[in-house]
Amino acid sequence: MSEKTKWGNFFEDFRVGQTIAHATPRTITEGDVALYTALTGSRFALTSADTFAHSLSFPRAPVDNLLAFNIVFGKTVPDISLNAIANLGYAAGRFGHRVYPGDTLTADSTVIGLKENSDGKTGIVYVRSCGVNQRGQIALDYCRWVMVRKRDPASPAPETVVPALHEAVAASDLVIPAGIRVEGYDTTLSGSTDLWDDYRVGERIDHVDGMTIEESEHMMATRLYQNTARVHFNQHAEKSGRFGRRIVYGGYIIGLARALSFNGLANAFSVVAINAGRHVSPAFAGDTVYAWSEIIEQMSLPGRHDLGALRLRTVATKDRNCADFPYRGADGSYDPSVLLDFDYTVLMPKRPGKSPPPE
């Protein structure tokens, strides 16, 4: 084993408070945007057309926030999760400065928690990861926690630190892009006349369409994000691995679910927070992904009468359509079809001249 080769960090390599600057800065381009469209089928007007973006006072079409998320996530993998067994969850994700083609993102992660598992072979690492543009502005930050192998089971357990994470990003903490205006928002071009006021907490929406995943698609997406986790790429090794095959990168499922959600949530023009997220089961090539969403919370935004936020749960399933909203059973366990349980917040224009409904 050459000492020049990176094998990633193991559980005992992490210290609470430690900040790791990640390699491979990345200039995001129109090429990445085209690939993101080709790989997910996203149709949200804001990220599809400069003209639509101009109509909301964006300088041009911003990059889909989930593309930026996946690129930042990819940078963290060689340092944080190369020896991870499971990507356990996300929380407190917040998008800041919009990313435009030409922007360069770099990323770092700070260890905010550590907890060794009782088996003594693995532990949970909690990090806050942050993606920053070439002007030093925060594009996004989010927490995630992963189960990581110990290099040496005999190494002592660190002091347990479990970070307190809010259940959701509060409305007052959301970053609304400065200067955006929605009075010229065109619901013909956006694909739906349903605006913020038309949704109700508890409402559930089946996104209807299904998308079958091919090996080359998830691998191209994952390489585009420069994510190096081995389980996604190497059939020769995975054939004798846990599942006998390559696992689809979970961030690709998030992107597909968001693209599918267009049918029913076309005016959710921007994802502004990731409150929580869990990859409930692994996806493989050949699986067909469906999705449905529930409105969890309908949030007014301080100082904005034209724009509101919706907190959503989007559930992605495999090989099962979502007409009956498959989720958890009475015992709390997930329906076996569920791939993803994703809790996030989107922006949506309000109906002009109408006050927000009582909450």
Place this chain on the structure above:
Amino acid sequence: MSEKTKWGNFFEDFRVGQTIAHATPRTITEGDVALYTALTGSRFALTSADTFAHSLSFPRAPVDNLLAFNIVFGKTVPDISLNAIANLGYAAGRFGHRVYPGDTLTADSTVIGLKENSDGKTGIVYVRSCGVNQRGQIALDYCRWVMVRKRDPASPAPETVVPALHEAVAASDLVIPAGIRVEGYDTTLSGSTDLWDDYRVGERIDHVDGMTIEESEHMMATRLYQNTARVHFNQHAEKSGRFGRRIVYGGYIIGLARALSFNGLANAFSVVAINAGRHVSPAFAGDTVYAWSEIIEQMSLPGRHDLGALRLRTVATKDRNCADFPYRGADGSYDPSVLLDFDYTVLMPKRPGKSPPPE
């Protein structure tokens, strides 16, 4: 079924004269061009290189007209053909202002004909669809007709209106890009010394090469065009559908056939009209596409001695090479290998200092 989810229009939702503005404006970028090259293998010099485009007085390499066609077509799908059983034909397609990276296309469709089928369950919808750039200039318009399901077989039949469509776009109706000059046309760079004068009506050309289609390729192309027709994407549903598998979007076959036609028609630098087109049979992943072309008409262009047009029939087949030009049998029925019968018009430089041949 959520009322917020779009299920597309059914036959009885259409009215002659109705114009539908389609969602999702689309800024076309160099990323789309790269993907189009990667997915079709197109080699025409005009759309491959800015330098070559400059030599013809284009400001830069325009986007392949068939890429623009496919993007406009994609926009029409959610409103026109989501409940279509068959895409029956194209006519009267004309390309106007060239599309360049950075241009944004929007699209609308006008219903120009309706005819209920005798079974009372379906009908034919004729539309003229139009793609317009951000300055309001027409990039292309074309007619197509599709067989669409009725929501309710009991709903009354509309008055039958079948539009009169010309067999082909006349030479005088072709839009020749303003200011283009071909005196510096370089036949080494273009890949062939055969110019307009060298072709003869009735001449047939086998394009030789075959291209095998993979699932991920046709799905990536179709998503790039933001075409949402379900039959292309969902193996879980299609496995119990008509063919037991996903169907390749016909516009992808058109793009492949055009790319294959480079070998024999390298100087056909621009498609300017779609006279007629028919997807004769469906294509599936694993099929190998071949193509051949026949020169149907050799057209002089008003006021241009340097440039002519060729009306072509390009036939694409599957799993059968085209050395013997498979087409129709004596009874008019197509050879079972035929996928596409496409009648279109291209521009080609004339031989300098030579008059056009008698026609």
Place this chain on the structure above:
Amino acid sequence: MSEKTKWGNFFEDFRVGQTIAHATPRTITEGDVALYTALTGSRFALTSADTFAHSLSFPRAPVDNLLAFNIVFGKTVPDISLNAIANLGYAAGRFGHRVYPGDTLTADSTVIGLKENSDGKTGIVYVRSCGVNQRGQIALDYCRWVMVRKRDPASPAPETVVPALHEAVAASDLVIPAGIRVEGYDTTLSGSTDLWDDYRVGERIDHVDGMTIEESEHMMATRLYQNTARVHFNQHAEKSGRFGRRIVYGGYIIGLARALSFNGLANAFSVVAINAGRHVSPAFAGDTVYAWSEIIEQMSLPGRHDLGALRLRTVATKDRNCADFPYRGADGSYDPSVLLDFDYTVLMPKRPGKSPPPE
């Protein structure tokens, strides 16, 4: 067989001294770069981020030299190797002016050697191919030799001319991009603290990761390069061909091997020469590619104390990890897993303030 269709040159069509200008100029864009990343997973900071490129005084992120190589190679195929049985080797490849998005490459090849094989049916064609940008500056040139079929076995053998090719490009012949400075080189962003001084001749590095190839991936890459060699694309024909299936374009393997080499050679920021190369065996979809490298030579560069060159051998294998560096047996024959034996030269920053080690 239409006389308008190109069937490529046969052995007897070549003459020593002949120069062939190739078709299809190509403007390279950010779209190509994004696809190259998605198809290979390349992570070298210089080609990933404009900011990193600026820090070395590049005007922006240059295109990966191997992407430029593959695009130039693709242009040569229709004229040089359409009737080739085997791509035998590379030598004397040198990269000159860096290629940036927006640059247009054209290519020509000069025949520098011919040798008929004893069977009288084939011969070896040696060419020097050159890729030039829109300002007439050389981006790269390289020699390759291929075994090409004769059209007519009865045609007389040409005089045998075998070019003398140096074993490697000398340090003094390498083109170091003008004005680049590495004093601000950031080894956190680049992904490794191992610099030129840290490598030793004879050192071998296992690049650890494996990448499984899918049909659509190698075909998309090969079409992106506008390489028309039929064996890569046509399953219908290849099923009765030599291997019963499509062959992966060797240049795609080179790109994968270089991308894999990041793990162990992250600071090898630019490939500046191809000294020799051999596609030892064919690769097919489903193969998993691994790679390892050996340091062959550690070269100082005239007038540069901040920067050195490493001559490397990178060996790519299939379905076999490279922990034990599979290569040649005692009899000189290759291990059956070996796909590629590639001898090339890279630039790498030297450790600041340290003199080069004795050589």
